[in-house]
Amino acid sequence: xxxxxxIDGMFTHINxxxxxxxxxxxxxxxTVREAIACxxxxxxxxxxxxxxxxxxxxxxxxxxxxxxxxxxxxxxxxIIPMCHQIMMTGCDITFQLDYExxxxxxxxxxxxxxxxxxEMEALTAVSIAALTIYDMxxxxxxxxxxxxxxxxxxxxxxxxEINNF
Amino acid sequence: xxxxxxIDGMFTHINxxxxxxxxxxxxxxxTVREAIACxxxxxxxxxxxxxxxxxxxxxxxxxxxxxxxxxxxxxxxxIIPMCHQIMMTGCDITFQLDYExxxxxxxxxxxxxxxxxxEMEALTAVSIAALTIYDMxxxxxxxxxxxxxxxxxxxxxxxxEINNF
Amino acid sequence: xxxxxxIDGMFTHINxxxxxxxxxxxxxxxTVREAIACxxxxxxxxxxxxxxxxxxxxxxxxxxxxxxxxxxxxxxxxIIPMCHQIMMTGCDITFQLDYExxxxxxxxxxxxxxxxxxEMEALTAVSIAALTIYDMxxxxxxxxxxxxxxxxxxxxxxxxEINNF
Amino acid sequence: xxxxxxIDGMFTHINxxxxxxxxxxxxxxxTVREAIACxxxxxxxxxxxxxxxxxxxxxxxxxxxxxxxxxxxxxxxxIIPMCHQIMMTGCDITFQLDYExxxxxxxxxxxxxxxxxxEMEALTAVSIAALTIYDMxxxxxxxxxxxxxxxxxxxxxxxxEINNF
Amino acid sequence: xxxxxxIDGMFTHINxxxxxxxxxxxxxxxTVREAIACxxxxxxxxxxxxxxxxxxxxxxxxxxxxxxxxxxxxxxxxIIPMCHQIMMTGCDITFQLDYExxxxxxxxxxxxxxxxxxEMEALTAVSIAALTIYDMxxxxxxxxxxxxxxxxxxxxxxxxEINNF
Amino acid sequence: xxxxxxIDGMFTHINxxxxxxxxxxxxxxxTVREAIACxxxxxxxxxxxxxxxxxxxxxxxxxxxxxxxxxxxxxxxxIIPMCHQIMMTGCDITFQLDYExxxxxxxxxxxxxxxxxxEMEALTAVSIAALTIYDMxxxxxxxxxxxxxxxxxxxxxxxxEINNF
Numbered sequence: 001x002x003x004x005x006x007i008d009g010m011f012t013h014i015n016x017x018x019x020x021x022x023x024x025x026x027x028x029x030x031t032v033r034e035a036i037a038c039x040x041x042x043x044x045x046x047x048x049x050x051x052x053x054x055x056x057x058x059x060x061x062x063x064x065x066x067x068x069x070x071x072x073x074x075x076x077x078x079i080i081p082m083c084h085q086i087m088m089t090g091c092d093i094t095f096q097l098d099y100e101x102x103x104x105x106x107x108x109x110x111x112x113x114x115x116x117x118x119e120m121e122a123l124t125a126v127s128i129a130a131l132t133i134y135d136m137x138x139x140x141x142x143x144x145x146x147x148x149x150x151x152x153x154x155x156x157x158x159x160x161e162i163n164n165f
Numbered sequence: 166x167x168x169x170x171x172i173d174g175m176f177t178h179i180n181x182x183x184x185x186x187x188x189x190x191x192x193x194x195x196t197v198r199e200a201i202a203c204x205x206x207x208x209x210x211x212x213x214x215x216x217x218x219x220x221x222x223x224x225x226x227x228x229x230x231x232x233x234x235x236x237x238x239x240x241x242x243x244i245i246p247m248c249h250q251i252m253m254t255g256c257d258i259t260f261q262l263d264y265e266x267x268x269x270x271x272x273x274x275x276x277x278x279x280x281x282x283x284e285m286e287a288l289t290a291v292s293i294a295a296l297t298i299y300d301m302x303x304x305x306x307x308x309x310x311x312x313x314x315x316x317x318x319x320x321x322x323x324x325x326e327i328n329n330f
Numbered sequence: 331x332x333x334x335x336x337i338d339g340m341f342t343h344i345n346x347x348x349x350x351x352x353x354x355x356x357x358x359x360x361t362v363r364e365a366i367a368c369x370x371x372x373x374x375x376x377x378x379x380x381x382x383x384x385x386x387x388x389x390x391x392x393x394x395x396x397x398x399x400x401x402x403x404x405x406x407x408x409i410i411p412m413c414h415q416i417m418m419t420g421c422d423i424t425f426q427l428d429y430e431x432x433x434x435x436x437x438x439x440x441x442x443x444x445x446x447x448x449e450m451e452a453l454t455a456v457s458i459a460a461l462t463i464y465d466m467x468x469x470x471x472x473x474x475x476x477x478x479x480x481x482x483x484x485x486x487x488x489x490x491e492i493n494n495f
Numbered sequence: 496x497x498x499x500x501x502i503d504g505m506f507t508h509i510n511x512x513x514x515x516x517x518x519x520x521x522x523x524x525x526t527v528r529e530a531i532a533c534x535x536x537x538x539x540x541x542x543x544x545x546x547x548x549x550x551x552x553x554x555x556x557x558x559x560x561x562x563x564x565x566x567x568x569x570x571x572x573x574i575i576p577m578c579h580q581i582m583m584t585g586c587d588i589t590f591q592l593d594y595e596x597x598x599x600x601x602x603x604x605x606x607x608x609x610x611x612x613x614e615m616e617a618l619t620a621v622s623i624a625a626l627t628i629y630d631m632x633x634x635x636x637x638x639x640x641x642x643x644x645x646x647x648x649x650x651x652x653x654x655x656e657i658n659n660f
Numbered sequence: 661x662x663x664x665x666x667i668d669g670m671f672t673h674i675n676x677x678x679x680x681x682x683x684x685x686x687x688x689x690x691t692v693r694e695a696i697a698c699x700x701x702x703x704x705x706x707x708x709x710x711x712x713x714x715x716x717x718x719x720x721x722x723x724x725x726x727x728x729x730x731x732x733x734x735x736x737x738x739i740i741p742m743c744h745q746i747m748m749t750g751c752d753i754t755f756q757l758d759y760e761x762x763x764x765x766x767x768x769x770x771x772x773x774x775x776x777x778x779e780m781e782a783l784t785a786v787s788i789a790a791l792t793i794y795d796m797x798x799x800x801x802x803x804x805x806x807x808x809x810x811x812x813x814x815x816x817x818x819x820x821e822i823n824n825f
Numbered sequence: 826x827x828x829x830x831x832i833d834g835m836f837t838h839i840n841x842x843x844x845x846x847x848x849x850x851x852x853x854x855x856t857v858r859e860a861i862a863c864x865x866x867x868x869x870x871x872x873x874x875x876x877x878x879x880x881x882x883x884x885x886x887x888x889x890x891x892x893x894x895x896x897x898x899x900x901x902x903x904i905i906p907m908c909h910q911i912m913m914t915g916c917d918i919t920f921q922l923d924y925e926x927x928x929x930x931x932x933x934x935x936x937x938x939x940x941x942x943x944e945m946e947a948l949t950a951v952s953i954a955a956l957t958i959y960d961m962x963x964x965x966x967x968x969x970x971x972x973x974x975x976x977x978x979x980x981x982x983x984x985x986e987i988n989n990f
Contacts, residue, residue: 015917018219019891020229020301022898024915026857026936032521039311054183060393064185066514067397067576068246073517074572074580077899079240079293080300081233081892085899085912087580089610090519092510111521115914120300127292127311128244135245135285136185142316142327146204146292149311162307180422184396187403189420191362191441197686228885231679232741232892238682239737239745242404246397250404250417252745254775255684257675276686280419345752348549349726350559350631352733354750356692356771369641384513394515398576405574407734409623410630411563411727415734415747445749450630457622457641458574465575465615466515472657476534476622476644481637492637527851558720561844562727562906568847569902569910582910584940585849587840606851678879680889680961699971714843724845728906739900739953740960741893780960787952787971788904795905795945796845802976802987806864806952809971822967 033156072128198321237293363486369479402458528651534644567623693816732788858981864974897953
């Protein structure tokens with residue numbers, strides 16, 4: 001098994017035959033790693049209002065999205081083909097209703113102690129939470145769009161801290 | 166179990182206690198249903214070029230995304246909390262490299278014969294394919310953004326044909 | 331493959347070598363089937379009060395249990411070895427706080443159109459919802475007990491309606 | 496990410512917005528942890544006898560429940576929404592037939608080396624084993640009840656040894 | 661979505677860009693379909709004898725393989741990338757100990773009512789049952805070989821009956 | 826929980842009641858472990874040629890098998906009943922087309938840092954990759970046979986290095 005730890009500026013997931021591999025991380029150091037990712041789902045103002053009222057009175061759409069997102073984060077290695085299995089030590093999701101731009105913002109923090117970064121788990125949680133909101137509102141609103149899913153911050157590992165704020 | 170088929174303009178996933186439920190579709194008719202969804206992943210031009218060359222010579226990043234997206238579509242009911250289990254009868258993914266806007270477009274078609282629509286499967290496949298591309302290129306590019314995930318077309322079912330082109 | 335549809339009063343899951351099999355249901359008729367199951371989780375009064383206040387103000391423990399139970403029902407064939415795969419057409423969960431007996435009651439209704447009953451899905455949903463409540467309260471209360479998980483009613487199929495009320 | 500390790504007497508799974516989170520355990524110490532849980536499935540005496548004879552001659556119902564329970568324990572983090580992923584280092588299940596009370600007792604021992612306790616895995620294994628017995632006997636007996644699922648003992652971690660014998 | 665039903669003598673899983681797709685079967689007819697597959701695991705005679713004695717007294721290695729194989733069959737669409745989701749209506753596994761050739765033969769029958777064949781489920785069950793035997797005996801025998809996994813018979817569907825006996 | 830670490834020459838997965846258990850590995854040492862497994866799928870020469878041409882021009886069958894095999898390796902503990910959960914740190918698959926014997930050889934290397942060996946992951950990846958090739962070519966070739974799945978090499982752990990070359 002060829003070590004990939006020094007490869008830089010090359011695709012790290014492609015083996016010598018040009019096909020995908022799951023890169024060897026067994027010589028990487030275990031460190032505390034944290035990632036923050038975000039994304040948004042744009043919708044009609046009336047849909048946003050209904051989620052908002054629902055949250056106050058009955059609290060549901062975002063609660064389900066919260067659970068869906070966290071459970072989705074735990075499935076990351078199962079759904080992203082070349083992702084390593086990671087034991088996430090923490091995961092938290094925050095939602096912000098933005099009436100001006102008529103969207104819900106989703107912010108996810110994930111944490112682990114391991115050999116590889118935890119950003120795919122954060123990005124997956126954002127995506128699944130957004131898809132869950134979509135699913136729960138789709139009878140009302142056929143025009144929703146999920147956008148701006150990206151990494152905000154990554155701490156730990158060889159590359160140190162990355163900030164995309 | 167209260168029938169939900171006539172509810173319109175209300176959240177269809179919330180039960181009488183204000184908590185989520187999986188809506189009853191057992192009185193809906195089985196029809197052929199099809200959905201087309203799309204989305205894009207924005208990246209550095211140099212990343213796009215490397216995917217492109219890879220595709221021509223050895224075809225890898227997009228091949229893995231293709232498989233990840235199709236397998237992800239089959240997991241939709243497992244990852245989206247209130248989604249019904251659906252036996253997808255077909256799923257196809259097309260990628261388009263857009264050098265001008267420095268992005269990869271992902272277009273997914275899904276098909277089923279069933280009581281409920283197949284759009285969540287198409288949207289999930291787009292999301293998982295985009296996350297797979299992200300995962301495979303993230304060593305090269307820390308600034309990728311996944312955006313514009315939306316339903317393009319939906320055929321079949323009570324609401325007939327929906328077009329968001 | 332030996333047909334099992336007439337076997338009555340015998341274990342239907344054991345093959346001729348005495349080992350388990352997944353019984354052949356391909357000659358059974360597709361009918362609308364419904365099941366209602368229930369169960370309870372006993373806890374300290376103080377724990378019950380905290381769930382109750384949580385539900386009123388922010389609604390969380392039972393919301394998570396609701397989602398966990400519904401997603402668990404969808405996984406029934408994946409976790410119960412000899413269960414057939416079933417496409418559940420509806421699933422609903424209701425909770426009742428019982429201060430007198432210091433417990434939460436969980437009632438689940440499941441529905442399908444298929445060749446086999448849907449009671450295992452209802453019982454699995456009750457079990458997973460109870461385990462979820464246990465998990466979310468276990469830091470507070472080490473003495474919880476999950477009990478009385480049973481089938482209340484089953485409609486559809488050869489055996490007609492069964493009532494355990 | 497707010498550290499939860501000192502929180503005591505409060506729900507540890509609820510974030511600041513009042514929605515669920517997966518608590519951060521990354522500062523907890525890795526120790527050997529063990530849990531013992533139990534539960535029972537009550538049934539007709541004739542059903543118990545058939546399981547018993549089956550066990551002697553061909554050994555099936557409890558063998559399937561044994562496998563179902565162990566595989567279920569490995570799925571705990573996948574089915575209980577806020578559970579951390581744990582690498583179980585051992586899992587054993589014992590069954591006892593109790594003719595006097597007409598029930599099967601299920602006792603599960605689980606073990607791990609990790610930051611969080613392993614009791615949810617033990618309780619999940621008991622539940623899935625009981626559901627498997629239910630599934631395999633349900634053609635014979637419509638009156639089975641699963642009860643008394645609880646933690647017997649927990650060793651390791653900050654709270655030391657807990658005994659509910 | 662291009663219809664694939666007439667394509668013959670070509671790869672049915674490759675889309676127009678040359679990448680994999682899940683072929684459209686929505687115009688295929690639902691018929692009763694059955695498949696029989698087999699395979700063998702070769703081992704030391706002493707290993708075979710230990711399985712055999714175990715089987716007579718307490719029935720374990722093959723019981724676990726039986727459950728593993730059946731549960732594996734239900735996961736086929738989850739693990740084989742381009743497989744359609746199929747609701748298997750029946751699955752049975754038979755083992756034969758062959759002392760002369762020092763191997764265990766595994767024979768699996770699967771059944772469904774659906775648009776596509778059920779042979780991948782049968783072949784997957786054989787493979788998972790063989791891997792389970794391997795796993796349970798590997799402490800004793802480092803020289804086991806899994807071989808001769810193949811389709812014996814396929815009934816139903818456009819191609820009629822196929823016999824490889 | 827009875828420690829199994831010294832048991833040698835006995836089945837390590839059977840508990841005192843004669844039923845399966847997941848053996849306790851919590852006293853085993855964490856070491857770097859690697860395994861290499863292989864296997865072959867025999868097919869018609871014309872099928873082999875089509876895979877080969879496909880690989881050169883568009884590269885598909887083996888790319889899908891590569892992804893299927895790697896994802897399958899990550900699911901090993903989910904599909905092999907008594908397997909421990911392992912966090913694989915690397916996985917690579919190589920294919921060799923053998924025109925003389927009309928077969929595709931599959932070689933898989935897996936790596937981990939853990940208490941138990943990683944050979945089941947390598948053998949599972951070989952099996953799933955072979956089944957994937959079978960699935961993608963089965964419209965063309967009804968006579969394929971999967972054979973010779975075995976462990977080539979195992980490094981690390983108490984038993985040191987094992988070579989079956």
